[in-house]
Amino acid sequence: MDFAAIFTNALTEIVSPITASYALAALGLAVHFGYAGLLNFGQAGFMAVGAYGFSISTLTFGAPLPVALLVALVASVLFALILGIPTLRLRADYLAIVTIAAAEIVRYIVTTNSLTNVTGSANGLATFERGFYALSPFPPGDYPVGPLNFNDRSLWVTLVAWGIVLLCAAIVWALMRSPWGRVLKGIREDENAVLSLGKNVFVYKMEALVIGGLFGSLAGILFTLPTGAVQPANYGSELTFFLWTALLLGGMATVFGSVLGAMIFWVVLSLTQGILLGLIEAGYITFLSSAQAGQLRYILVGVALMLLMIFRPQGILGNKKELAFS
């Protein structure tokens, strides 16, 4: 087995823009669930709204990058309002039901054949990322950083993706230390108590839903930029559950927990993939095909999550006194 290659691959996953987009979407979930107690099981829907809002406005309407970005963000705010207005006055579980259904509705809409000329149906859309790479300050070429190899495109998208993650993390950090964040944490525990103290709970929950949704939407765009393609199959409910896994791994009421959780999620997937395939190639494992090994990785992630919930329910960075999974 080539351990050097396995570890280089794992390291690549840590800094990959896909990991950044998972971290950002999980950070949105941290705002939703970790701080405001909103059960959003449709973060994949917010990501799809962002990705399709961006790509459709670029391809169909020829919008320049800033306009396309704005369209994507406005679309996700509208999506949050549509989900939130009927459900945020009800108990938390209703939002969970509505978000998971809404995310699936979004995915079916973009898959439907009658919209093929706009959404590309099941094949999705491609070549909408030129405006983004045109902004790159790096001349074409290779840029090795330590053991990692970047070209001008991947270096640019990686830097931008992590820059956005850091910016959003800073925003969440500042918000959660403010009186606004305090009200949100109060709502997480008892809405009626916060109401009795004169705070408009509905508005706070809506603000939290919109902020987390905006992060999800930005993450959806980052998710498409490395390949320059968006496909509906990527936005199924399993994406939402991967994001939840990352969030719970890191600690749900923490700012950097979602970043750490996303990194661990991808490193574990990469390492187990490398090690399992290495063992199969070397003939130590004979009862698994390489395709089965690919599926086994997700089983291992699930087992890791279960162990974590049993032995460290607050996540890696979480404070057990402040928030255990209860």
Next chain:
Amino acid sequence: MSDPQRIPPGPATGQDPDTSPFNDTGPIAVGPAAPGCKKRDPIIIADGVRRSFGALKAVDVDHVEIPRHKITALIGPNGAGKTTFFNLLTGFDTPDSGSWTFDGKNLAGIRPHRVARLGMVRTFQLTKVMGKLTVIENMRLGGADQPGEALWRAMFPWLWREREAELTRTADSLLAMFKLAEKREDYAASLSGGQRKLLEMARALMAEPRLVMLDEPMAGVNPALTQSLLDHIKNLKATGTTVLFVEHDMHVVRHIADWVIVMAEGRVVAEGPPKEVMQDQAVIDAYLGAHHDVDLGAPEGVARLEDVLSEDAESVVGTEDAGELLAVHDEPDTQDPHGRQP
């Protein structure tokens, strides 16, 4: 004050209710005390407030006024509708009909957070403190007019730091008064039940309300702490805050209340100064039952009760809906002499 057994105020505050400008000892009601009587200076006036859950009329209040700058106790047996009435007044529940005003402002249909901002802050029967916030953060959460609670200003600490410091000062002095200062940095989940009651009351005072509504402030609090809670309630009055509290322990009420409103089966059945209310036949009936002096263990007691009830229009005795009681009376041989089941 109609109560001669006055309890001295808590030593922490140093305020003496007797010298307070709000210790007006004139009569509270205009005219004789009766259910729904007019007050000289009401802070809340409720008219025709009704709420039913299915066939059950939980609250059916024709007219009631809460006197300003006084401690008013709302008492009554379990299920009398006290908490439901609280919920209706504070906007946490919507009545089927009725209107009520707070300081002359119509409150019907106003949402609970608006009611609180108008200066009418409540606590809950099941204490609601944020266990996963520290005690001091719980207190700050109660503060009003914090600009940093708006999203667009929250990001810029220089816009709310000053108010935060003010709120922290207020919170610290309240915590000292309620003897929670050492717990300042602890998570509220680590407090005892009584300390949570104290924290909830202190938090309600953060917004400097004109009317505090306490839902069973003594429930589950040990006797030593009860005394200190009572002192705090009396001190609130001394600072000009009107207090309305729900309680079903009559003895607690007698010590601190200036005025008592008795509810039973959703209606106001009596009101007046505590000593007079305690003598009221309607109150005794509501608490003990109208026929509490009849010995049902003896056959002659049952017969006497039957006689009384057969003249009562609301009773089923003597009609075909009458139940078990008659059967017991008809077959005294199968029962032991005291009517107890083996």
